[in-house]
Amino acid sequence: MPKKTYLITGGAGFIGSNFIRFLLSTRQNIRVINVDKLTYAGNLENLKDIEENDNYFFYPYDICDQERIDTLFKACDIDYVVNFAAESHVDRSIRNPEIFVQTNINGTRVLLDEALTHWKTGRGFRDGCKYIQISTDEVYGSLGESGYFTEKTPINPHSPYSASKAAADLLVLAYHDTFGLPVNITRCSNNYGPYQFPEKLIPLMISNCLSGKPLPVYGDGRNVRDWLHVLDHCEAIDTVIEKGLDGEVYNIGGHNERSNIEIVKTIIRTVREALDRADPRLPKIDDRLICFVADRMGHDRRYAIDPEKIGKELGWKPKIMFDEGIRMTVRWYLTHSDWLAKVTSGEYRSYYEAYYGGLKHA
Numbered sequence: 517m518p519k520k521t522y523l524i525t526g527g528a529g530f531i532g533s534n535f536i537r538f539l540l541s542t543r544q545n546i547r548v549i550n551v552d553k554l555t556y557a558g559n560l561e562n563l564k565d566i567e568e569n570d571n572y573f574f575y576p577y578d579i580c581d582q583e584r585i586d587t588l589f590k591a592c593d594i595d596y597v598v599n600f601a602a603e604s605h606v607d608r609s610i611r612n613p614e615i616f617v618q619t620n621i622n623g624t625r626v627l628l629d630e631a632l633t634h635w636k637t638g639r640g641f642r643d644g645c646k647y648i649q650i651s652t653d654e655v656y657g658s659l660g661e662s663g664y665f666t667e668k669t670p671i672n673p674h675s676p677y678s679a680s681k682a683a684a685d686l687l688v689l690a691y692h693d694t695f696g697l698p699v700n701i702t703r704c705s706n707n708y709g710p711y712q713f714p715e716k717l718i719p720l721m722i723s724n725c726l727s728g729k730p731l732p733v734y735g736d737g738r739n740v741r742d743w744l745h746v747l748d749h750c751e752a753i754d755t756v757i758e759k760g761l762d763g764e765v766y767n768i769g770g771h772n773e774r775s776n777i778e779i780v781k782t783i784i785r786t787v788r789e790a791l792d793r794a795d796p797r798l799p800k801i802d803d804r805l806i807c808f809v810a811d812r813m814g815h816d817r818r819y820a821i822d823p824e825k826i827g828k829e830l831g832w833k834p835k836i837m838f839d840e841g842i843r844m845t846v847r848w849y850l851t852h853s854d855w856l857a858k859v860t861s862g863e864y865r866s867y868y869e870a871y872y873g874g875l876k877h878a
Contacts, residue, residue, distance in 0.1 A: 519545050519546055519547045519571070520543075520545065520546050520547070520595045520596070520644075521546070521547045521548075521549060521592055521593055521594050521595050521596070522539060522546060522547070522548050522594075522595065522596045522598060523549045523551065523588065523589075523592070523594045523596065523597045523598070524536055524539075524548060524549065524550050524551070524598050524600065525551045525552070525579050525597070525598070525599045525600055525601035525623075525627065526551075526552055526558070526579075526599070526600035526601030526602060527548075527550035527551065527552050527563070527574075527600065528550065528552035528554060528558035528559055528560055528562055528563060528574075529552065529557050529558050529562070529600060529601075529604075529713070530557070530562075530707070530709075530711050530712040530713055530716075530746065531600055531650070531707055531746055531749060531750075532550075532552070532600035532601075533559075533562035533563050533711055534709065534710065534711060534746045534747065534749075534750055535598065535600070535750045535753060535754075536548055536550060536563065536566070536572070537565075537566060538747070538750040538751070538754065539754070540566055540569055540571065540572065542754070546571060547571050547572075547573070547592075548571060548572050548573070549573050549575065549588060549592055549594065550563070550572065550573065550574045550575070551575050551577045551579060551588070551601070552574070552576065552577075552601065553576060553577060553578040553579075553601075554576055555603075556713070557604070557713045557715075559711075559713075559858075559859055560574070561855055561858055561859070562711045575588065578619075578623070579599075579601045579619070579623035579624075579626055579627055580618060580619065580622050580623045580626055581626075582626045582629070582630070585626055585627065585630050586630055586633075589630045589631075589633070589634040590634070594631075594634070594645075595644055595645050595646075596645065596646050596647075596648065596757060597627055597631055597646075597647045597648065598648045598650065598753065598757070599624060599627055599647070599648065599649050599650055600650045601619065601623055602619060602620045602623075602650075602680075602681065603615050603616045603619050603620060603677070603680075604652075604677065606654075606675045606677045606678075606812065606815075607715075607812060608677075609675055609676035609677035609680070610675065610676060610812070610813055613676035613680075616676050616677055616680040617676075617680055619680075620677075620680035620681055620683070620684050621680055621683045621684050621687065624649065624684040624687055624688065625687060627647070628647065628687065628688065628691045628697065631645070631647050631697060632691065632695055632697055635697070635698075636695075640696060641696065641697070641698055645698060646698045646699065646700065646757060646760075646762075647688065647691075647697060647698065647699045647700075648699070648700050648701075648702065648753065648756065648757060648760075649684065649685060649688045649699065649700070649701045649702070650702055650704075650753070651681055651684070651685050651701050651702060651703045651704075652678065652681050652703055652704065653665055653703050653704065653705050653706075653742070653767070653769070653819045653821050654673065654674075654675070654677065654678035654681065654816065654819065655671050655672075655673050655678050655681050655682040655685060655703065656669045656670075656671060656672060656673075656703075656819070657671075657672030657673060657674055657678075657816060658672075658674065658816035658817050658818060658819070659816075659817070659818040659819060659820055660817075660818065661818065663820070664769075664820045664821060664822035665703075665767060665819065665820065665821050665822060666767065666822045666824075666825070667703075667764075667765045667766070667767055667825055671685070671686075674816055675813075685701050685703075685765075688701055689701070689763070689765075692762070692763045693763075698762050698763075699762070699763060700756050700757075700760040700761075700762075700763075700764055700765070700766065701764075701765045701766070702752065702753055702756055702765075702766050702767075702768055703765065703766070703767050703768065703821070704744055704749050704767075704768040704769070704821070705741065705742035705743065705744045705768070705769045705770055705819060705820075705821040706741045706742065706743050706744065706819070707743075707744055707745070707746045707749055708743055708744075708745060708746065708841065708842070708845055709745050709746035709747060709841070709844070709845055709848075710746070710845065710848040710852070711855075712746070713859060714856065714859065714860055717776065717779060717780075718779065718783065718842070718845065719845075719849065720732075721779070721780050721783045721784075722783055722787060722845070722846055722849045723849070723856060723860065724805070725783060725784060725787045725801050725805065726787065726797060726801075726849070726850075726853075728797065728800045728801075728805070729805070730805055730806075730807035731780055731784075731805045731806050731807060732807050732809045733776055733777060733780055733806055733807065733809065734776065734808075734809060734810075734811045734812050734815060735808070735810075735811030735815065736777075736808070736811075737775060737776045737777030737780070737808065738775045738776070738777060738817075739775065739776050739815060739816070739817055739818065740773055740774065740775050740776075740817070740818040740819070740820070741773070741774065741776070741779075741818075741819050742769050742770055742771070742772060742773050742819055742820045742821050743770055743772040743773075743774060743779075743838055743841075744768065744769060744770035744772070744834060745770065745834070745836040745838075745841040745844075745845075747836060748770065748834040748835055748836050749768060751832065751835075752766075752768040752826060752832045752834075753768075755826070755830050755831070755832045756826070756830065759829075759830045759831075760830065761829070766825060766826040766830070767821045767822060767823050767825060767826065768821065768823055768826060768832075769820070769821025769822065769823040769834075770821075770823075770834045770836075770838070771823070771834065772834075772837065772838040772841075773820055774838065777806075780806060781803065781806075782842060783842065783846070784801060784802060784803060784805070784806075786842050786843055786846045787801055787846055788801055788802075789843075790843070790846050790850055791850075
């Protein structure tokens with residue numbers, strides 16, 4: 517049987533690198549092609565342990581570079597495209613929306629065009645091929661104090677980031693409806709776990725705890741998110757690739773709703789529990805590090821995903837509950853201080869200073 521070939525875009529990022537590792541550890545007779553242009557959040561250190569794997573190949577390409585993507589399709593006989601590649605931070609999208617439009621919308625268009633060109637046959641499409649768009653619950657907008665996002669919730673994005681992801685989703689569905697391209701879209705809640713770039717809430721708070729820096733919390737800290745461990749997310753994506761019905765959208769959630777301030781206090785407590793009692797950092801890690809800052813523009817109040825569809829139709833359910841997942845995550849960052857030091861140098865330092873450089877805690 518010939519090897520199945522996965523084109524993973526954005527595979528040097530947080531979720532993409534975890535998914536590549538998941539594939540290579542659970543699938544036999546596959547080949548993984550990783551395309552990542554290595555922006556601030558793309559880091560080959562995330563894949564150091566598999567770079568010698570004979571079934572793994574890396575190309576430092578931009579998904580907007582149609583000529584190079586076309587070359588890969590011609591040379592690699594690709595069966596699946598899993599598109600993680602995206603500019604993904606809301607704060608950055610407020611400052612530089614044009615980058616989000618280019619990568620998240622036009623990059624998606626390039627991948628769809630190449631899949632359409634190379635998979636289409638005289639009878640329809642080549643057997644076994646599929647395009648998977650990795651999206652976000654942020655395309656739905658904001659919820660009130662109750663209720664959940666379902667796949668039928670109208671799209672209502674509130675930031676340049678979420679608007680660019682929503683536009684990309686609609687483009688994917690249009691290629692399915694217009695051309696018959698086999699596709700699925702997954703929309704997940706907030707991920708956490710190993711290799712997450714520390715501009716995101718959980719790794720930022722862990723990193724700042726360990727270095728004694730203020731813990732910046734937007735607004736009143738009561739914005740609510742549903743949290744999903746990245747390993748559960750990887751398993752869900754794999755399930756959609758294998759079992760997802762053509763043209764369907766699947767929400768992926770963890771049923772772990774927490775307010776941001778609750779997350780921050782949980783991290784403080786978990787870091788304290790994980791450190792040795794003699795660690796000199798321990799006395800400085802407590803709630804006094806919390807620093808409330810002006811709320812971000814367009815900050816959605818609550819997200820909560822209803823994953824009933826993927827559970828009922830495809831049999832997937834999350835396995836890692838939040839309390840255990842956050843302990844696992846804190847332990848990972850404690851034992852990977854070298855990784856954290858490398859990714860928090862250079863461009864990240866400039867970004868951090870621009871947003872949080874003037875903060876002082878009480």
